[in-house]
Amino acid sequence: MDVAAFPHLPVVRAGLTALYRGLGAEAVRGFATSVLPVEVAFDDEEDLAAGVRRITLVMAEHLRLPRAPVSVRFRRMPEAAWVELTQGPGYAVELHERFAGQRRDIGAVLAHEVTHVLLHRAGLGFSGTEENEILTDTTATYLGAGWLLLDAYRRDALSSQRLGYLTPQEYGYVLAKRAAAFGEDPRVWFTSPQAYEAYGVGRELAERDAARPPLAGAGAAGRGAYAARRALALRGLGTGTRAGESYAFEAGDPPRVAFACPVCCQRLRLPVRGPMRARCGVCGTVLDCDT
Numbered sequence: 001m002d003v004a005a006f007p008h009l010p011v012v013r014a015g016l017t018a019l020y021r022g023l024g025a026e027a028v029r030g031f032a033t034s035v036l037p038v039e040v041a042f043d044d045e046e047d048l049a050a051g052v053r054r055i056t057l058v059m060a061e062h063l064r065l066p067r068a069p070v071s072v073r074f075r076r077m078p079e080a081a082w083v084e085l086t087q088g089p090g091y092a093v094e095l096h097e098r099f100a101g102q103r104r105d106i107g108a109v110l111a112h113e114v115t116h117v118l119l120h121r122a123g124l125g126f127s128g129t130e131e132n133e134i135l136t137d138t139t140a141t142y143l144g145a146g147w148l149l150l151d152a153y154r155r156d157a158l159s160s161q162r163l164g165y166l167t168p169q170e171y172g173y174v175l176a177k178r179a180a181a182f183g184e185d186p187r188v189w190f191t192s193p194q195a196y197e198a199y200g201v202g203r204e205l206a207e208r209d210a211a212r213p214p215l216a217g218a219g220a221a222g223r224g225a226y227a228a229r230r231a232l233a234l235r236g237l238g239t240g241t242r243a244g245e246s247y248a249f250e251a252g253d254p255p256r257v258a259f260a261c262p263v264c265c266q267r268l269r270l271p272v273r274g275p276m277r278a279r280c281g282v283c284g285t286v287l288d289c290d291t
Helices: 009-023 025-029 048-062 097-101 103-122 129-142 147-151 168-182 193-209 220-234
Strands: 070-075 081-083 091-096 247-250 256-260 267-271 275-279 286-290
Touching: 009 025, 009 129, 009 168, 048 070, 048 091, 048 103, 070 097, 081 103, 091 097, 091 103, 097 103, 103 129, 103 147, 129 147, 129 168, 147 168, 147 193, 168 193, 220 247, 267 275
Parallel strands: 070 091
Antiparallel strands: 081 091, 247 256, 256 267, 275 286
């Protein structure tokens, strides 16, 4: 794994677990359809403030927040945008003045900001400011609004742009997790070649998550290394985690193996006893394992 491409990966994975824990698996499964490009596109003649109000309500409705009046203001500010986090009844949105001439990215900015409202009202958050921002981008992306944040990643000979707090590859990773869970391929909506490339890198990592021991679908090399470690664990040796491994053996009778659910990243602990099916207590996914 290219560490530079995934610097926030532990927080991203913790964010997926927090999302499933906080909203509940059934609620998360209700977000099977993403925001569509046509819903966030500006008409050529559409008034700017009216368009922002419309897209804000698109995001609010997508995230199961109530419709309410939206106030819009453009100004010079350190952030790309800001939204009032009070309980309502309306939404107060401020955007950096540059977006007045950059309408194509307003949907991406509002995906992040309205997700802040969702998390605030749901009482979900991490202790640090940066961690909370990563949680916000992770949530927006996994719930079907944040693919716009990845598509806003563009680079050419004269300029480069990224929005949000995740790297493009991390957005790709979360989108690939979503694609695996909901059977939805976001690549059909990308307008940025760089977004398409970053998604591919993130997808490779997400696919490796789903093909690691003790999951039954792990490859031959991984299964071989796991079998050697399991033999030591059964003899009371070799517990703990080794570098490069995604699982850890714990002493006991029988020993247990701890590993991350490939869907929600919750840490699971199973007895070492061969082929079995396990159900994740957080996201409800049934996993075929060979412990």
